[in-house]
Amino acid sequence: MAAPTAEELREEFLLDPDVAFLNHGSFGACPRPVFERYQWWQRELEREPVDFIVRRLPEELAAARAALGAYVGAAPGDLAFVANATTAVNIAARSLDLRPGDEVLTTDLEYGACDMAWEWVCERAGARYVRAPIPLPLSRPEEVVEAMFAHASERTRVVYVSQVTSSTAIVLPVEAIVQRARGAGWTTIVDGAHAPAQVPVDLAPLGADFYAGNCHKWLGSPKGAGFLHVRPELQERVDAAIVSWGYAPGNGFSERIEMQGTRDCAAWLAVPDAICYQAERDWNEVRARCRALARRARDELTALTGTEPLAPPEMLAQMASVRVPGAGRDLSARLFAENRIEVPVSEEGLLRVSAAAYTTQAEIDRLLAALAR
Ligand SMILES: Cc1ncc(COP(=O)(O)O)c(C=O)c1O
Structure with a gap:
């Protein structure tokens, strides 16, 4: 076909x-078929809110995480749905134990709202947000790596970079950047807001410590479907913006991040429908x-x-x-x-x-x- x-x-x-x-x-x-499924989920919720939220939602969310995990090459338990990539970047940035003098290395091509989140986090910790100038126009992907790491120092602790940049729309060599940063022992955070369904995303081989993604851009999910992926060994120190029932004993990383009181999870539940929509076409x-x-x-x-x-x-x-x-x-x-x-x-x-x-x-x-x- x-x-x-x-x-x-x-x-x-x-x-x-x-x-x-x-x-x-x-x-x-x-697309309409995905939006209709999203509204179908909302109607399921309203038909019997208690049955849906208390008894059905945990399993439905696990199924949605499993579908997303298969799509982005991740174990479902290492994923948590969030409202958007900005939320995921915020959660990741706030989970770091930055100390006075530490440096977060990034580029000058990052998304403004995330720059603001980093400046906020760094200011409170007495750390520095170092935006390495990337010389444009570029002639090779390697130039990004060279320009970025030229601004690394003995104080660098974290590397943050977009997989696809926002206003400049450039696909950055995140694999090489993550590999080099991890080799130096630094924490890596990739902002994949524009990546899923626009460029290949395979989180296991990428090996970033944190990955922030969106399903509502190129995957065509309804708005409000973002995710955060965290390597298992770091999950314990990652906190949700809101402490709620997700913090009850026995819950894992996904529940801790996702459960924030009464909320409409329909956009997350429609993620498998968005994946299917594209696969069928x-x-x-x-x-x-x-x-x-x-x-x-x-x-x-x-x-x-x-x-x-x-x-x-x-x-x-x-x-x-x-x-x-x-x-x-x-x-x-x-x-x-x-x-x-x-x-x-x-x-x-x-x-x-x-x-x-x-x-x-x-x-x-x-x-x-x-x-x-
Ligand atoms: C690189 C990058 N990061 C983060 C975001 C924020 O995405 P959202 O508004 O879904 O949180 C954007 C939005 O365009 C972006 O381009």
């Missing part, structure tokens, strides 16, 4: 048909088509703006960021107001196009035409 076309897939999404939605990256978009072929579209869009945008690509094609996945000289966030607002094109532009003038399963060349052409005008 051939993979469905972008036009066929667009029919399955709930997106406004008038909008050229080129910003899947920020919050994802959920030949997602490898869909992804290959999206990658080709992202690369072509990047070439067309750099030709239009007369700017250099930020990284070589092998460091791109389903997003491409291009510098638009003189542009800022107001360009994004104008493109939406005047052309119904949803595309983010950072304060630094980086315009990021997402090539999602439902994205067409015609939508990219609409963006190119609007930018040319």
Whole structure:
């Protein structure tokens, strides 16, 4: 069976048909069949809240964790669902026993909210958050490793890095970074907010101490489905944001993190449905088509703006960021107001196009035409 076309897939999404939605990256978009399963879970909960939460939920969550574990190459007991990758990064950062003078090594390409979490944690511990400048444009993935570790010191204790960066949309060589950091005896934290279903995620061989991921971006889960993966030997010192029944004797890491009083877990329970949705639609072929579209869009945008690509094609996945000289966030607002094109532009003038399963060349052409005008 051939993979469905972008036009066929667009029919399955709930997106406004008038909008050229080129910003899947920020919050994802959920296909209708998965969204219906999500609402089905919510109705199951409301039919008999006590039966659902007290008697059914533990097993259903275990099944959802097992499906996610099989998908990301992890033991289900090493995974905990959280609301989003920001929560997972926060939990990981706060679990470290940072001391005055310790350094957390990262890049200057990280996501702003997570930078804020790290600055907050480091400030309280008297530690330093060291954002190694990554020289752009890059010509090889190894340049990231070299630039990052040039800022390591005898005070480095932790290495934090994104698998796919946010506004620059670059796939970083996290395997090499984790390997080198672990070799030095440092704790490793990978921010995989953009990774699952956009790039291969295989947590066992990656070997990071902590991995923060999202299912609501590229896996197409409903919003509120993130996860935290922690190596078994570190789990005991990882605390939830809220202490609740998960802390009762006999509970493991997953329960401790997930149980936070009464809550709607439907987005987590729909994760296996999101995995199935893609598996049933030949997602490898869909992804290959999206990658080709992202690369072509990047070439067309750099030709239009007369700017250099930020990284070589092998460091791109389903997003491409291009510098638009003189542009800022107001360009994004104008493109939406005047052309119904949803595309983010950072304060630094980086315009990021997402090539999602439902994205067409015609939508990219609409963006190119609007930018040319
Ligand atoms: C690299 C990175 N980390 C973390 C996040 C935060 O994701 P969420 O809002 O789902 O927590 C994002 C969001 O785009 C991101 O790009």
